[in-house]
Amino acid sequence: MSESNDSKPKRTAGSPAVVIEPAATARKIVPAVAVSRPVHRSSKTASEHVLATYCSALILVGESQQAVARGLTTLAIEMTELAQTTLTEAGDNAAALMRAGNFVDAIKVQFGYIRRSVASMVGASTRISEIGANLMTEASRPIVAPPSGAARLG
Numbered sequence: 001m002s003e004s005n006d007s008k009p010k011r012t013a014g015s016p017a018v019v020i021e022p023a024a025t026a027r028k029i030v031p032a033v034a035v036s037r038p039v040h041r042s043s044k045t046a047s048e049h050v051l052a053t054y055c056s057a058l059i060l061v062g063e064s065q066q067a068v069a070r071g072l073t074t075l076a077i078e079m080t081e082l083a084q085t086t087l088t089e090a091g092d093n094a095a096a097l098m099r100a101g102n103f104v105d106a107i108k109v110q111f112g113y114i115r116r117s118v119a120s121m122v123g124a125s126t127r128i129s130e131i132g133a134n135l136m137t138e139a140s141r142p143i144v145a146p147p148s149g150a151a152r153l154g
Contacts (some may be wrong), residue, residue, distance in 0.1 A: 063142035071135025078131055082124045089116055 093113040100106040 060142045064139050067138035067141070068135065071131065071138060075128065075131050075135065078124070078127055082120075082128075085120060085124075086117070089113065089120065 090113075093109065096109045096113075097106055100109055
């Protein structure tokens with residue numbers, strides 16, 4: 001009637017409530033066999049299509065980058081010409097101020113310089129805006145409307 005406490009596993013506060021026998025955890029290990037499936041003609045065609053689409057996308061991005069480079073070159077030339085014109089006008093104005101005989105002539109020279117500078121800036125801003133709009137049009141054209149022979153994305 002009296003059972004000994006030695007036959008039951010003792011449970012401590014940190015031990016799990018379920019006792020797992022070592023035989024229950026042993027499993028039969030089956031080596032995995034690599035089964036190669038034959039490549040179907042449709043999957044080869046699909047991969048070729050993906051590659052062709054990727055290549056055409058790279059070509060279109062390259063054309064877009066070339067258009068951006070051309071536009072930025074044109075923009076840099078225009079900005080350089082604007083800076084040269086502005087510096088030349090400032091030098092001419094300084095020389096005219098030195099030649100001014102009195103205060104009234106100096107004010108007339110300054111107002112003339114301001115009028116020419118504002119007109120130059122308005123004209124330059126118009127040209128720069130046109131260059132910027134042309135840059136965006138040319139840069140987006142290869143991607144938005146690719147040539148008819150190219151594969152369309154998407």
